[in-house]
Amino acid sequence: MRETTTMAARLTALLLLALALFAPAAQAQPAKVTALTGGMLISGLSVPPLHHATVLIQGERIIAAGPASEIPIPAGATIIDTSGQTMMPGLIDAHAHLFMVGYGDEAAWFEWLRTDGKKYSIEKIMELSAYQMLMSGITSAIDLGGTPIESVSLRKRINAGEVPGPRLQVSGPLVTRRAFAGFPAEASAVITSPKEGAETVDRLFKMGVDVIKAHAGLTREDYFAIVKAAHANKIKVHAHLYAEQDVRNAFDAGVDVFQHMGSGGGPTYDPELVRAIAGTNRPVVLTAAHRSYVYPETVAFPGRLEDPVLKSLFPADIWDAMQKSFEHWPSDSYFASITRQARFRSPLVKQWIELNAMMGVGTDSGTPMNFNTDGLIREMKALVDEGLPVLEVIADTTRVNARIMDNPQTGAIEPGKLADIIVVPGDPVYHRLSNLMFVNTVIKNGVIYKQDGKPLIAMPQ
Template sequence: MRWYSRLAAVLCGVWLGILPAEAQAPVNNGANNGKLAIVGGYLIDGNEGTPIQNSVVLVEGDRVVHVGTVADTPIPGDTKVISAEGYTIMPGLHDAHVHLMIVGHGVYSEWFVKYDSRMREIMPISARHLLMAGVTSARDLGAPLEDIMWLKKEIESGRLVGPRLFVSGPFLQKTSSDDQKFFRWLIDGPADARAKTRRLIDAGVDLIKVTQSDRLSREELRAIREEAGRAGLHIAAHGYTHEELRAAIEDLGARTIEHVNARPHPFYPEESVRLMGDHGVYAVPTSIVSLAYDATEAFPERLDDQRLKRDLPPEVYQ
């Protein structure tokens, strides 16, 4: 997958989130030439290699060009050096399914009524939290188009802090409650499906997100598929039931199926599993839907996180 191969080049997300300000300060200031050395940390390479103590990671632009130790790696004089002593360095994580507009809230009918006008206040906070957790790349699979494109550009320009975003913009689907139509675009016929997919593409999205594939007609699904294919974009789709999954794979041509094994539909028939395998479709389990919700219901005090209290507006935190 073309979009994923670019993600693999990104390294060192976790240290960015955990290093205090004084540890992030350059030891020596080279020219602003994209050369960086991360020195002295405990390196876990993510490929089952032996961890390296007193490591050196040399970066040029967006590529890691050398990994070694302090003892065997000379650092060019025009390189900025960051001390990672006492910290762990590891590859940046990729989250394949996020919604930066939600901040973990589980009751959509309450959340969007209160905060639909505050997306540009809330979404940057979510993006920063992701990066501070070591996530350096993420797919945002459902958000208001103008707001998510704004955030993506702000992060890419360096004006805001966050992971590299691959965004779909609004869902394409058949029905929605009124309070969520600002990020769920309803499809009414093949021509409308084609036009709305084209509008997303023209806005600069990285992929297309579809839900309710079992409610959309075959002609509507194929119109979305054709437009996305012309633009070279892959499609992500929900697959809560076998019929929704079948329509998403066979008619829509979805490349990833979202919420696999997430509650309230944790199990699939063997036919569903075989269908995904036969078509080479990737499963995105979004395990957090099952794990975090259940854990929070059992132990709500886990929400009493002082970092959340510090970063979120008081009424949002409450």
């Protein structure tokens, strides 16, 4: 009897297990549909905004986008009313540093992490930045300069859905002739010859980086060796460039993306060189809005450093340390040459616009007072203020940046693409671009991370 009961119990358990295993397949149903409806749609394509639009999402994909009158909403769909707001593709930052958060001084930030803030590992900080970016509407980003093990690990954890954050491409360390003082040693890969440059590229590729960041001040032969090795591994080279000779060397060597091209510090470039770069359609990323744009903006409104929305995206101890780091911000070493840099900030940006370069949009965010939350909006505003039409800047920040990341599945709202969508108040095109700073709803890969201004997930602690 006892034996029979045990046997029966075992059989029941097996039956239940079988049911549990096979039930989902037997009852397989299409994923539920979410409908964003009522608001204006900016698709990221070169078309005017569409009023009273509907976007349908199923699973991770967009399945329909167009006039609300032409797109029926399936029964049972979850409806998000976007009336009075704008739906647009998730923003993409083509130059970020997730191991920094905008602290007043870069070297002092890493010193704080070694001392008072030592409970935060580099990867924890990167997790925090990823959260800040996602909550600010940034659904993809290229991290161009960090420590390789943590960068690759965070990218994998985000992709596996373990932690919230933008889709990432990561470079790991700068490939450079001189280490970046004050930064973690692993954030610089110092080379002494072109051969070492190529070997370093191979080593980083094996560690799992997606792109290479070649620093300024390499020799002409270094750039050639680095580009050759990277392209042999089918990855792109982004070059951090200021001096005209470096730009020329990087261009001749075949560097794929020119970073910091409107970042100031010198006069405009030889127009023939700019024309040649524009003519190849190789993208430039200006990173204009750190330093020579963030400085006057903070002079005009120092209160931006105490912004309550920004504060809500920081653990209290990091926020307090940040506030201390801002006490004497005009004398920070980061701004030591600000007057000379400010002189050329506008002509430099205008030069790339006027000579019609293919424009990616990136921020160098994480640098002093250049927060992971607002840096990208400031960069977009700088491009608009210097002469690019708003819709074009939005397309550059979404579709062109997606192309830079070799991810055509993102960067626009059209059927078949991954559902990376944000909803922002009002009309960012004809009203004000700065509305983008107040993202109401964030969807990445079809998952809603923020709705009606409220995060649906907790900040990493």
